[in-house]
Amino acid sequence: MTAKIIDGKRFAEDLRGRIAGHVARLKAEHDITPGLAVVIVGEDPASQVYVSSKAKQTAEVGMNSYKYELPADVTEVELLELIRRLNEDKAVHGILVQMPVPKHIDPNKVIEAIDPAKDVDCFTPANVGKVQIGLPGPVSCTPLGCLMLLRDELGSLEGMHAVIIGRSNLVGKPMMQLLLRDNCTVTVAHSRTKDLAAVVRQADIVVAAVGRPQMIKGDWIKPGAVVIDVGINRIDAPERGEGKTRLVGDVDTAAASEVAGAITPVPGGVGPMTIACLLANTITTASLINGLTPPSDLTA
Ligand SMILES: NC(=O)C1=CN([C@@H]2O[C@H](COP(=O)(O)OP(=O)(O)OC[C@H]3O[C@@H](n4cnc5c(N)ncnc54)[C@H](OP(=O)(O)O)[C@@H]3O)[C@@H](O)[C@H]2O)C=CC1
Numbered sequence: 114m115t116a117k118i119i120d121g122k123r124f125a126e127d128l129r130g131r132i133a134g135h136v137a138r139l140k141a142e143h144d145i146t147p148g149l150a151v152v153i154v155g156e157d158p159a160s161q162v163y164v165s166s167k168a169k170q171t172a173e174v175g176m177n178s179y180k181y182e183l184p185a186d187v188t189e190v191e192l193l194e195l196i197r198r199l200n201e202d203k204a205v206h207g208i209l210v211q212m213p214v215p216k217h218i219d220p221n222k223v224i225e226a227i228d229p230a231k232d233v234d235c236f237t238p239a240n241v242g243k244v245q246i247g248l249p250g251p252v253s254c255t256p257l258g259c260l261m262l263l264r265d266e267l268g269s270l271e272g273m274h275a276v277i278i279g280r281s282n283l284v285g286k287p288m289m290q291l292l293l294r295d296n297c298t299v300t301v302a303h304s305r306t307k308d309l310a311a312v313v314r315q316a317d318i319v320v321a322a323v324g325r326p327q328m329i330k331g332d333w334i335k336p337g338a339v340v341i342d343v344g345i346n347r348i349d350a351p352e353r354g355e356g357k358t359r360l361v362g363d364v365d366t367a368a369a370s371e372v373a374g375a376i377t378p379v380p381g382g383v384g385p386m387t388i389a390c391l392l393a394n395t396i397t398t399a400s401l402i403n404g405l406t407p408p409s410d411l412t413a
Pocket residue numbers: 255278279280281282283284285302303304305306309322323324325343344345346383384385387
C-alpha cells in the first residue's frame with residue numbers, strides 16, 4: 114500500500130482564499146481591516162524567512178501587516194514597551210512575537226505582556242484555558258492546522274486512538290486538547306515514554322512533534338493510520354552537493370508511506386498550515402474585539 118500524501122500547501126492556499134473572503138466581508142460590512150503585528154528580535158536567518166512569508170501572505174489576504182525588527186541586544190524593557198503600545202493600537206488585532214527570544218529576555222514576561230484579546234499564537238494562560246473548556250478564541254496555530262487536515266482526511270475523529278509524540282506548550286499539549294474535544298482517545302508520549310514503538314503501533318492517528326529527524330520508523334505505524342508530521346529539521350544533504358541541506362520531518366516518510374493510509378510531507382505539510390492558521394486567528398481576534406461572532410470555519 115502507498116499512503117495518500119496530504120497536501121498541506123494546497124489546503125493552506127484554499128484556507129487563505131476563505132480568509133480573504135472573511136477579510137473582504139469585515140471591511141465591507143463593518144469597516145474593519147484586520148491587522149497583524151509580527152515582532153522579531155535578532156537576526157536568525159530561518160526566522161527571517163518565516164517572518165517574511167507571514168508578512169507577504171498577510172498582505173495577500175487583504176489584512177494589514179506590521180513588522181517590527183528589533184536588534185538582538187534590545188532590552189527586555191524596550192520589548193515589553195513595544196508590546197504595550199501594540200496592545201493599545203486600535204489597528205492591531207493580532208500580535209505575534211517570534212520565538213525563541215534572545216537569552217537575556219524572559220519569554221514568560223513576553224507572553225504575559227501580550228493582551229489575550231490579541232494573542233494570535235494562543236500563548237497566554239487566558240487563551241490556553243479557553244481552548245481547554247471550549248470557549249471561542251484563538252487556537253494554537255500548528256495544532257489547529259493539524260486538526261483541519263485530520264478532519265478533512267477522516268471526517269469524524271470520534272473514537273480514534275490518537276498518539277501524540279511531544280508535550281510542548283506550543284504543539285503537543287494544545288494538540289491533546291483539540292483531539293480530546295473531537296472525541297479521540299488521546300495518548301501523549303514524550304522523552305520518558307517506555308517502548309515508544311509499541312505505543313505508536315496502537316495509533317489510528319499519529320502526530321509527531323519531537324524535533325528529531327526521521328525518528329518515527331515505518332514499522333511503528335499501524336497499517337492505514339493517518340500520520341501528521343509536525344517536525345521541521347534541517348539535515349545535511351551531500352547528495353545535493355557539498356554543504357547543501359534539506360528539510361525533513363520527525364517521521365521516516367518513505368518507510369511510513371508504505372504502511373500509512375495518509376501522511377503529511379515535509380516541507381509542504383503542516384508548515385504552510387501554521388501560517389494560514391495564524392491569519393485565521395487574526396480574523397477570530399478581530400471579530401471578538403469588535404463584538405462579532407468569529408467565522409466557524411476558521412477555528413476548532
Ligand atoms: N510545522 C510547523 O509549523 C512547526 C514545526 N515545529 C517543529 O516541530 C518539532 C517539535 O517542536 P516543539 O514542540 O516546539 O519542540 P520541543 O523541543 O519544545 O518539544 C519536543 C518534545 O518531544 C519530546 N521528545 C524529545 N525527544 C524524544 C524522544 N527521543 N522520544 C520521545 N519524545 C521525545 C520532548 O519530551 P520531554 O518533554 O520529555 O522533553 C518534548 O515533549 C520541531 O521539529 C519543530 O521545529 C514547531 C512548531 C511549528
